[in-house]
Amino acid sequence: MLPARTIAIQPAVARGFAMPPTPQRTALKANVSKVATHCAACNLREVCLPCGSQDLGRFDGLVYTRRRVKRGETLYRAGDAFDSLYAVRSGFLKSSAVLKDGRDQVTGFHMSGEIVGLDGIGGGKHSADVTALEDSDVCVIPYHRLEELGLQPELHKVMSRALVHDQGVMMLLGTMRAEERLAAFLLNLSQRFVARGYSPSEFHLRMTREEIGSYVGLSLETVSRLFSRFHADGLISVQQRHICILDVEGLRAVIDQQERS
Amino acid sequence: MLPARTIAIQPAVARGFAMPPTPQRTALKANVSKVATHCAACNLREVCLPCGSQDLGRFDGLVYTRRRVKRGETLYRAGDAFDSLYAVRSGFLKSSAVLKDGRDQVTGFHMSGEIVGLDGIGGGKHSADVTALEDSDVCVIPYHRLEELGLQPELHKVMSRALVHDQGVMMLLGTMRAEERLAAFLLNLSQRFVARGYSPSEFHLRMTREEIGSYVGLSLETVSRLFSRFHADGLISVQQRHICILDVEGLRAVIDQQERS
DNA sequence: CGCATGATTGAGTCTTTTCAATCGATGTGG
DNA sequence: CCACATCGATTGAAAAGACTCAATCATGCG
Numbered sequence A, B: 001m002l003p004a005r006t007i008a009i010q011p012a013v014a015r016g017f018a019m020p021p022t023p024q025r026t027a028l029k030a031n032v033s034k035v036a037t038h039c040a041a042c043n044l045r046e047v048c049l050p051c052g053s054q055d056l057g058r059f060d061g062l063v064y065t066r067r068r069v070k071r072g073e074t075l076y077r078a079g080d081a082f083d084s085l086y087a088v089r090s091g092f093l094k095s096s097a098v099l100k101d102g103r104d105q106v107t108g109f110h111m112s113g114e115i116v117g118l119d120g121i122g123g124g125k126h127s128a129d130v131t132a133l134e135d136s137d138v139c140v141i142p143y144h145r146l147e148e149l150g151l152q153p154e155l156h157k158v159m160s161r162a163l164v165h166d167q168g169v170m171m172l173l174g175t176m177r178a179e180e181r182l183a184a185f186l187l188n189l190s191q192r193f194v195a196r197g198y199s200p201s202e203f204h205l206r207m208t209r210e211e212i213g214s215y216v217g218l219s220l221e222t223v224s225r226l227f228s229r230f231h232a233d234g235l236i237s238v239q240q241r242h243i244c245i246l247d248v249e250g251l252r253a254v255i256d257q258q259e260r261s
Numbered sequence C: 001c002g003c004a005t006g007a008t009t010g011a012g013t014c015t016t017t018t019c020a021a022t023c024g025a026t027g028t029g030g
Numbered sequence D: 001c002c003a004c005a006t007c008g009a010t011t012g013a014a015a016a017g018a019c020t021c022a023a024t025c026a027t028g029c030g
Helices: A023-029 A143-148 A152-175 A178-195 A209-216 A220-232 A248-256 B023-029 B143-148 B152-175 B178-195 B209-216 B220-232 B248-256
Strands: A065-069 A074-076 A084-098 A104-111 A129-142 A202-204 A236-239 A242-245 B065-069 B074-076 B084-098 B104-111 B129-142 B202-204 B236-239 B242-245
Touching: A065 A074, A065 A084, A084 A143, A104 A178, A104 A209, A104 B152, A129 A143, A143 A152, A152 A178, A152 B104, A152 B152, A152 B209, A178 A202, A178 A209, A178 A220, A178 A242, A178 A248, A209 A220, A209 B152, A220 A236, B065 B074, B065 B084, B084 B143, B104 B178, B104 B209, B129 B143, B143 B152, B152 B178, B178 B202, B178 B209, B178 B220, B178 B242, B178 B248, B209 B220, B220 B236
Parallel strands: none
Antiparallel strands: A065 A129, A074 A129, A084 A104, A084 A129, A202 A242, A236 A242, B065 B129, B074 B129, B084 B104, B084 B129, B202 B242, B236 B242
């Protein structure tokens, strides 16, 4: 049903560090295109620049690999061995975890410049699935190379920021009402788009109502209803997955003020 | 109202690395007792051993400091400058964050062997408050020393595990019903107690119903009612903050099976 | 001993979910 | 090229779960 299991890819060659060829690696080579230029996504700073636009000296000498993930395919799955981190170069992905009784939840959305795969460092295995919501392109960062290169301080910051972000999501899920959750979700998306040079007020949702609902802890119907209500209130305009934010302050007020008309 | 703001404490002396004495540091010295023996809490592995019971060679040469936090006092607060991580040696703490409209939420509970303060690495400032729920004792780990000592790989694992843990909390808040949340909360606490050599089935809650509710996204009344219901169902016995888990499998079944009588 | 804080329990309300029907868009095969 | 199938989105009505308000009950502390 689903495409072949993801196998983390090693760089074919790195200066002074030739990987011993294994059958898997040889087989995978065809899948992987070597990137000759520097990759801003690998900056590990969640830079918001288009890939390739920033030249990072410390990456000199590192031959890294790129991997394409088609819409619907997984970058990795829960239980997969952890070898590498992934910097999103382009596209849009979600991560999701499954409870043993079958219920699953979207735990995050990832766009260009963000680092994915941090969940695997602790246990040597990934604890969630990461699936592309549109054709995506990631930069593979072998974890052992990261250590060699002394990039840990950067990584610490990325992970710490991820922890702070999760804290925010916990606040959202734990204390906010449905309206507030959705307003916060839209504002967060908008922020992230604008940081990447896209319009802050007009964008295309890459995910379904169900995925949004799963992420913010609501049913898909509630999400749909609230989009309609926001639309009726003149805060946004919705047409399927095309969103315009018409009144940013109004959206913010939904979160800040608990009293409403 | 609250005790003086927390100031992260530096080690007074470290081999070949004398801190320049500043007024603050001198003033704080009285507060800090130097620890001559190795501290298992600093292991950075969230070891579940009582502090001091494990001798870690790589900590040779590091003179580290201890800090006591009385019940109700804060270890640090949101906005405080980040200098150090803290390993809990004994006691029990909570972290909590405040939304701008005043609502606050408990984002975690911390017991011996766990590392606190990771939220500050990314932005140089802490993003949450950490408060002692009982008199506690932490080991201060200056962040810059951590880099010198090459302990980053350990730290990565701790942070990654924290991310995975947060993922679990997000699942709890996002997909579980009230009963399931509370059952999961109790089982998690039990697990953590048993890992520290305490009874898995009988323990004393260090936090109020309100703090539990805040953590799992329920009102304090709902928490109280559910404790009573679990009691009536023979799953646990509750007497104020004293808890006995009478039927672990029953509690697990609350989470796993969505159908109930 | 009395006060303050936290816990329990009840009643009523409100939000959100569930179930269900319909609509719209997209893509495929005849 | 169109009909049909499929998937996602919308909307309504009813039900359930959790919350708020409020009163009462324990416990611990000064």
